[in-house]
Amino acid sequence: MKQLVIISGKGGTGKTTIAGSFSYLARDATVADCDVEAPNLHMLMETEDILREDFIGARVAEIDSKKCTRCGLCQEACRFDAIQDFNVNGLACEGCGTCSAVCPEGAVTMKDELTGWNYVSLGEGGRVFSHARLEIGAEGSGKLVTRVRKKALEYDRKDELVIIDGSPGIGCAVIASITGCDAALLVTEPTCSGLEDLKRALSVCDHFGIRAFVCINKYDLNEGMAEEIQNYCLQKGYKMAGRVPYDEKVLEALKAKKPVVLYSGSPAAGAIRKMYKMITGLLEEDGHVNSDS
Amino acid sequence: MKICITSSGKEMGSAVDLRFGRCKYFCIYDTESRETKVLENAGAxxxxxxxxAAAQQVVDEGVEVLITGNLGPNAMRVLKAAGVKAYRTEETDVARAVMMYEAGQLQPIESPVSAHHGMQNKRGDK
Amino acid sequence: MLISVLSGKGGTGKTTVAVNLAVLLKNACYVDCDVEEPNGHIFLNPVYSKSERVEVMVPAIVKEKCSGCGECVRFCYFNALALVKGKVLLFPEVCHGCGGCIHVCTQNAVTEDKKDIGRIDTGVGGGLECIRGVLEIGEPVGVPIIKKMKAGLREDRTNILDCPPGSSCTVVGAIQGSSYAVLVTEPTNFGLHDLEIAVRLVKKLGIPAGVVINRSGEGDERIEEYCNTEGIPVLGRIPFARGIAEVYSEGGLLAEDARYSKYFEEIAHRLEEVLSREAACYYKR
Known part of the structure; x- marks a missing residue:
């Protein structure tokens, strides 16, 4: 079993386009969309839900107005400014329970909070697709990501490859997406922001000991910058997975809700296929090394 | 002596769960009474x-030996402080892991993997 | 005044809109709240004159006083404490700094220490004040940085908040208290889908909003139709042009580019219009 996560420090670099294509190419792989705040991968896959679960990802304080004497102790103790005028602001509450601990009247209780939904769907040939949706503004996105990955492994049938579409950034959702993965593919673009964010995403991979590959998407939009990114990777010892050219077919595929690798003659599709072969090849090699040792 | 094995199921024949913090069950095998107790991992x-949280639970059960796949630094700190010895196993089932331990075939876990290796995440994940 | 620039989806041009608006609007201050990946400085090139650390509180156990009762360990919702052989072990990186352990300790054995999670840089660039928050690698939660940054803003300025992508609590932390939200999207399926998420978010928080369509062209109608049904104005459009992508990739300011400045001037103008209308509504209430 290998887990490959596709991430990008910066959003909109084409992470899901590549994840969608990889998913198409690895027909037997289980797929997990861990971008729970703005999931998109389902749009590129025809699937049928077989499981829908409520996700209790947090708890929130509740004040019983009948018991409350308005002493204000809870308000004073709350570090998150979540209690105002003896009402709890659910969006600010972190669920720590301090208010409940300090209330002399037992008027504050902690209630479980629904923070999202997770789904397992089956696609073509019975391939497993695990995904989720975080309630707007909710806490616990990292925890929901963990649930999505857990469900993916639970329903996985082939025990070969799990492809994970990660979330942007470097915070807890990303940490939850990449931990325990065998490799991370970082998708970037040839812009100053692209490089800057790539550096931060790479250091997260290093921090958690994940092997990182770099892909420069739309590299020909600024070849000088692409070169700079490539040099940076070379210098720091990160392996380049490939360069994908700018290609109008990508947008066309997106509009048709299809993975771009379906378009023959598309230069981007060719590059993505090549990259896929290289990465899965390397992951397989790893597997042999492990089983020998 | 109590041996704790992280497990994906409730039987001695269940596969060892190689994650520690987010494993499903703890199988606690008592070498004297030869009895097994299964607990759900509250940390999961x-x-x-x-x-x-998982390490705290294991410590509270009076376990002396832990068999699992990988340990994060936080869990390791708790176990070390409590004097619990941890051993690493490859993919196998619970009963066989115990046999291998008793035959002296398992290596002690000396250094932790990076935190979150078993795909748990850091803080309250916001 | 706070104006949030956000998008459910990343990479739609949020930072592009935010920095260029900040340059065009009068008396503006650019605030980069995308603490996980702050990027605005690439375009504004500020010289940071001040850097301030952001700290959160974590508990410290006074060993002499601790009775090893485990009350604090049982209380901690985030598992930041453990009890082994009558001693409390502390895991600051897991701690949320709620301070609850101090309250539940029966021996007064819990005090607090500070923990560094990132920094706030302040400086001047592109002719305006620029502030950015930077989260340390490996630290999962940037909300305290955002809160601190917002607390230090001047009310008499038009503060443009460049928000993080997504819809989680970090974004809520950034946009809360805003007078207006500018939602940046693109005319694709992904763009529309994520715009819907952003709209739900601002509606939940009761923040009035307008939309900017980036990479505008084919597919705009669907976004416009959606905005119509939601009663949200389209503030402007930025066309899909290779030249724009090039200026962006070099870290240039489009508002200062003769070819493209008009698009941003239009957005700024429309924004000022809707803001004065919102303000009028506000005073009527």
Missing amino acids: YSQGGAGI
Whole structure:
């Protein structure tokens, strides 16, 4: 079993386009969309839900107005400014329970909070697709990501490859997406922001000991910058997975809700296929090394 | 002596869960009474700090030997402080892991993997 | 005044809109709240004159006083404490700094220490004040940085908040208290889908909003139709042009590029219009 996560420090670099294509190419792989705040991968896959679960990802304080004497102790103790005028602001509450601990009247209780939904769907040939949706503004996105990955492994049938579409950034959702993965593919673009964010995403991979590959998407939009990114990777010892050219077919595929690798003659599709072969090849090699040792 | 094995099921024939903090069950095998007790890992669904909560649970059960796949640094700190010895196993089932331990075939876990290796995440994951 | 620039989806041009608006609007201050990946400085090139650390509180156990009762360990929702052989072990990186352990301790054995999670840089660039928050690698939660940054803003300025992508609590932390939200999207399926998420978010928080369509062209109608049904104005459009992508990739300011400045001037103008209308509504209430 290998887990490959596709991430990008910066959003909109084409992470899901590549994840969608990889998913198409690895027909037997289980797929997990861990971008729970703005999931998109389902749009590129025809699937049928077989499981829908409520996700209790947090708890929130509740004040019983009948018991409350308005002493204000809870308000004073709350570090998150979540209690105002003896009402709890659910969006600010972190669920720590301090208010409940300090209330002399037992008027504050902690209630479980629904923070999202997770789904397992089956696609073509019975391939497993695990995904989720975080309630707007909710806490616990990292925890929901963990649930999505857990469900993916639970329903996985082939025990070969799990492809994970990660979330942007470097915070807890990303940490939850990449931990325990065998490799991370970082998708970037040839812009100053692209490089800057790539550096931060790479250091997260290093921090958690994940092997990182770099892909420069739309590299020909600024070849000088692409070169700079490539040099940076070379210098720091990160392996380049490939360069994908700018290609109008990508947008066309997106509009048709299809993975771009379906378009023959598309230069981007060719590059993505090549990259896929290289990465899965390397992951397989790893597997042999492990089983020998 | 009590041996704890992280497990994906409730039987001695269940596969060892190689994650520690977010493993499903703890199988606790008593070498004297030859009895097994199965506990759900309270840390599995915790709001972060899963390794710490799981280690606390194992320590509270009076376990002396832990068999698992990988340990994060936080869990390791708790186990070390409590004097619990941890051993690493490859994919196998619970009963065989115990046999291998008794035959002296398992290596002690000396250094932790990076935190979150078993895919738990850090804080209350916001 | 706070104006949030956000998008459910990343990479739609949020930072592009935010920095260029900040340059065009009068008396503006650019605030980069995308603490996980702050990027605005690439375009504004500020010289940071001040850097301030952001700290959160974590508990410290006074060993002499601790009775090893485990009350604090059982209380901690985040598992930041453990009890082994009558001693409390502390895991600051898991701690949320709620301070609850101090309250539940029966021996007064819990005090607090500070923990560094990132920094706030302040400086001047592109002719305006620029502030950015930077989260340390490996630290999962940037909300305290955002809160601190917002607390230090001047009310008499038009503060443009460049928000993080997504819809989680970090974004809520950034946009809360805003007078207006500018939602940046693109005319694709992904763009529309994520715009819907952003709209739900601002509606939940009761913040009035307008939309900017980036990479505008084919597919705009669907976004416009959606905005119509939601009663949200389209503030402007930025066309899909290779030249724009090039200026962006070099870290240039489009508002200062003769070819493209008009698009941003239009957005700024429309924004000022809707803001004065919102303000009028506000005073009527």
